[in-house]
Amino acid sequence: MTNFYSFHGTITMINDFFTGQNGEGCFNLVSVDNGLGALVNFVVSPNTYFVDHVMMSVGDQVTGYYDGNAPAPLIYPPQYQAIVMVKNSPYQNVKVDYFNTELESSDGRLRLNISPYTQIVLTNGQHFSRTPANRDLIVIYGPTTKSIPAITTPYRIIVLC
Structure with a gap:
């Protein structure tokens, strides 16, 4: 981590x-x-x-x-x-952090809701077949809820192995 x-x-x-x-x-x-x-x-x-x-x-x-x-x-x-x-882009948000078993960031500000359309890849662009939980991740996402933690369905997750 x-x-x-x-x-x-x-x-x-x-x-x-x-x-x-x-x-x-x-x-x-x-x-x-x-x-x-x-x-x-x-x-x-x-x-x-x-x-x-x-x-x-x-x-x-x-x-x-x-x-x-x-x-x-x-x-x-x-x-x-x-x-x-x-x-930086106005069309996407990026968070780089460790995400736990609940897919919540280490600072407690973002929780991920993975959908079947969420791309989960390695840094080399290849498909990642395991769960992204308990890993360092680059999360690319759009809108979030206004709750604490904010919840989002990411567009793409890049796993930092």
Whole structure:
């Protein structure tokens, strides 16, 4: 179970990130500004999952998810290893979190109601045949109830194995 944290804002810069190994050009440093004076640099690697496999560019509104328990260098602006990047859209909501046996998120804000039309896939796009309960998930959904927790029938669930 990963302790997912997120940071939302506008991409202000995308640069190559040199690791000192033979991976030059494979890593990027993406600077995100939330418009309130906070800035975060995300290290984007080949393992970072981009929802809908979109190409991001300077000026895009994004949300980056990272492991809040992972070690991070004590520098300013903070620098985190991006696990999931989402280009924000008014047509869909995205939640990255651990979902328990009741398919409720770890923060207790969202509960999933799986329908036969809900796509459940792995990060490589292949079908996931087991239950998504008790796993780290990327949930793509639309409208929710106004209850606590909010209940939704997701469009797609991506299982983070």
